[in-house]
Amino acid sequence: xxxxxxxxxxxxxxxxxxxxxxxxxxxxxxxxxxxxxxxxxxxxxxxxxxxxxxxxxxxxxxxxxxxxxxxxxxxxxxxxxxxxxxxxxxxxxxxxxxxxxxxxxxxxxxxxxxxxxxxxxxxxxxxxxxxxxxxxxxxxxxxxxxxxxxxxxxxxxxxxxxxxxxxxxxxxxxxxxxxxxxxxxxxxxxxxxxxxxxxxxxxxxxxxxxxxxxxxxxxxxxxxxxxxxxxxxxxxxxxxxxxxxxxxxxxxxxxxxxxxxxxxxxxxxxxxxxxxxxxx
Amino acid sequence: xxxxxxxxxxxxxxxxxxxxxxxxxxxxxxxxxxxxxxxxxxxxxxxxxxxxxxxxxxxxxxxxxxxxxxxxxxxxxxxxxxxxxxxxxxxxxxxxxxxxxxxxxxxxxxxxxxxxxxxxxxxxxxxxxxxxxxxxxxxxxxxxxxxxxxxxxxxxxxxxxxxxxxxxxxxxxxxxxxxxxxxxxxxxxxxxxxxxxxxxxxxxxxxxxxxxxxxxxxxxxxxxxxxxxxxxxxxxxxxxxxxxxxxxxxxxxxxxxxxxxxxxxxxxxxxxxxxxxxxxxxxxxxxxxxxxxxxxxxxxxxxxxxxxxxxxxxxxxxxxxxxxxxxxxxxxxxxxxxxxxxxxxxxxxxxx
Numbered sequence: 001x002x003x004x005x006x007x008x009x010x011x012x013x014x015x016x017x018x019x020x021x022x023x024x025x026x027x028x029x030x031x032x033x034x035x036x037x038x039x040x041x042x043x044x045x046x047x048x049x050x051x052x053x054x055x056x057x058x059x060x061x062x063x064x065x066x067x068x069x070x071x072x073x074x075x076x077x078x079x080x081x082x083x084x085x086x087x088x089x090x091x092x093x094x095x096x097x098x099x100x101x102x103x104x105x106x107x108x109x110x111x112x113x114x115x116x117x118x119x120x121x122x123x124x125x126x127x128x129x130x131x132x133x134x135x136x137x138x139x140x141x142x143x144x145x146x147x148x149x150x151x152x153x154x155x156x157x158x159x160x161x162x163x164x165x166x167x168x169x170x171x172x173x174x175x176x177x178x179x180x181x182x183x184x185x186x187x188x189x190x191x192x193x194x195x196x197x198x199x200x201x202x203x204x205x206x207x208x209x210x211x212x213x214x215x216x217x218x219x220x221x222x223x224x225x226x227x228x229x230x231x232x233x234x235x236x237x238x239x240x241x242x243x244x245x246x247x248x249x250x251x252x253x254x255x256x257x258x259x260x261x262x263x264x265x266x267x268x269x270x271x272x273x274x275x276x277x278x279x280x
Numbered sequence: 281x282x283x284x285x286x287x288x289x290x291x292x293x294x295x296x297x298x299x300x301x302x303x304x305x306x307x308x309x310x311x312x313x314x315x316x317x318x319x320x321x322x323x324x325x326x327x328x329x330x331x332x333x334x335x336x337x338x339x340x341x342x343x344x345x346x347x348x349x350x351x352x353x354x355x356x357x358x359x360x361x362x363x364x365x366x367x368x369x370x371x372x373x374x375x376x377x378x379x380x381x382x383x384x385x386x387x388x389x390x391x392x393x394x395x396x397x398x399x400x401x402x403x404x405x406x407x408x409x410x411x412x413x414x415x416x417x418x419x420x421x422x423x424x425x426x427x428x429x430x431x432x433x434x435x436x437x438x439x440x441x442x443x444x445x446x447x448x449x450x451x452x453x454x455x456x457x458x459x460x461x462x463x464x465x466x467x468x469x470x471x472x473x474x475x476x477x478x479x480x481x482x483x484x485x486x487x488x489x490x491x492x493x494x495x496x497x498x499x500x501x502x503x504x505x506x507x508x509x510x511x512x513x514x515x516x517x518x519x520x521x522x523x524x525x526x527x528x529x530x531x532x533x534x535x536x537x538x539x540x541x542x543x544x545x546x547x548x549x550x551x552x553x554x555x556x557x558x559x560x561x562x563x564x565x566x567x568x569x570x571x572x573x574x575x576x577x578x579x580x581x582x583x584x585x586x587x588x589x590x591x592x593x594x595x596x597x598x599x600x601x602x603x604x605x606x607x608x609x610x611x612x613x614x615x616x617x618x619x620x621x622x623x624x625x626x627x628x629x630x631x632x
Contacts, residue, residue: 079510081506081509081510084506084509086433086434110512110513110514111512113509113510113511113512114511114512117510117511118506118510120503120506120507120510122503124501124503124504124506124507125507126504126507126508126522127526136508136511136521137511137512139521140508140511140512140513140517140521141512186507189507189511190510190511192511193511193512
């Protein structure tokens with residue numbers, strides 16, 4: 001990264017000592033997110049049951065399953081967005097990112113969310129200019145140097161395959177863009193804080209097929225640099241974009257495997273029934 | 281449509297038939313709604329026209345500079361009406377004394393309290409009261425709205441708090457006045473003073489400010505908060521950058537209503553801040569700068585009350601009443617207009 005000013009050198013996630021050192025990055029596709037025996041509740045209602053999962057670096061992992069199966073819940077647990085819901089609580093189990101248990105009380109959620117970015121189902125650009133949307137994450141860190149901001153805007157909009165369409169009107173409102181462009185703007189905004197992981201919660205559910213194709217293309221490109229977890233209702237989309245697919249049903253992880261494997265010859269009866277459209 | 285010549289097919293008949301019950305009801309409801317609106321408009325127009333017509337006679341004049349400068353810049357004084365060398369003369373007290381000395385004549389005049397001079401101290405007092413009270417009310421109101429909408433946990437306690445805030449809005453203003461007197465004037469020992477009036481008025485409009493601000497904050501889509509938190513914003517940063525700016529137009533709307541109430545209420549300041557008559561302007565004769573806050577002021581609504589209810593009525597006091605009401609409406613409209621313009625500018629900045 002050419003913008004390594006001392007303001008955005010990543011701080012350690014856990015600021016105290018005795019943190020397990022992350023293993024050196026030698027093997028490609030090492031496991032980046034480890035979820036083990038994870039139980040999650042909304043009030044008295046259990047939403048996730050004993051989920052065990054390992055998500056590899058620089059892969060696209062798709063979560064599929066019928067509505068209410070817990071796939072979005074799990075996604076929102078990975079950057080602790082569920083902290084915002086009062087009645088949400090963890091029963092047992094851990095999620096670790098890069099070897100650090102993110103539910104450790106010493107973890108700074110702000111720092112965590114900078115590393116684990118999120119793109120939401122409904123595109124939600126701020127009612128500000130395109131430029132200000134992209135640099136928001138930097139502004140709140142107190143970065144004001146124009147050169148850094150300009151460079152980030154161009155890099156991230158290019159990264160989100162939006163630069164050519166908007167480069168002449170960076171001052172117009174982000175809300176003036178079309179739905180697909182708005183969603184790519186949200187992706188650009190997430191890229192600006194340089195996350196390692198990008199969580200996408202049904203990013204294409206409100207988009208038309210052409211815009212969906214563009215976002216999917218983008219996911220393909222982003223895979224080279226980011227680890228992506230995508231929740232989707234659209235099984236074809238999972239088949240098209242992901243390397244691994246996890247099938248959830250009623251809060252349980254039924255099966256997780258290479259995407260081809262899941263769609264061609266799933267191990268479990270339920271998975272087969274769901275992807276062939278017999279329920280869900 | 282009534283001139284259709286060809287016989288209608290039976291299935292189309294109902295389209296051309298007599299007005300149905302639903303249609304007649306609709307017409308009645310519409311007329312009722314329209315009548316209600318026109319009635320209110322007529323009442324408002326009657327009040328405004330009366331005040332403008334009679335008030336304009338006091339505030340404006342036919343000769344240059346067309347505005348009665350004395351009325352706007354002088355203090356209220358006693359009016360002397362007398363006959364001098366066969367001519368009927370009206371003179372405010374200060375002029376009358378000079379006149380008497382110059383002519384050396386012993387003149388017997390009829391005096392009318394408060395009917396001479398102007399209302400400058402009242403204008404100053406009202407503006408000071410409005411600015412201070414709104415500053416306090418907006419600060420406290422927005423802070424508690426942020427707490428209620430963003431930080432508090434939903435539940436019975438929160439509902440009880442909301443309900444009591446709403447109920448507070450229904451408390452008669454005289455109750456606030458007496459509360460203010462007991463609390464600020466007597467218990468805190470602030471005496472009849474600007475600061476006691478500020479807090480009393482601020483407490484009176486707090487319910488409006490809190491509930492309007494909270495509503496406008498809750499109307500901000502959750503997606504914006506989520507998005508900024510997901511980008512590494514702390515909760516407060518998210519509120520500061522993505523809730524407050526967009527809620528500002530709504531907060532300003534509440535402040536417009538608040539300004540009108542603060543400027544217009546008489547009861548809350550009657551015992552806490554208002555003097556019927558005071559020679560000095562608020563910035564005159566101060567020993568310390570903070571004495572500014574601990575002095576009573578004259579105020580337009582209280583002046584109207586005094587002139588129209590506390591002294592014998594005649595043609596001269598009536599001029600004063602209408603003139604004061606006219607100026608008062610003008611000032612409130614001015615402050616409200618400022619808020620509206622500010623709101624329009626903000627809305628334009630954050631176009632949804």
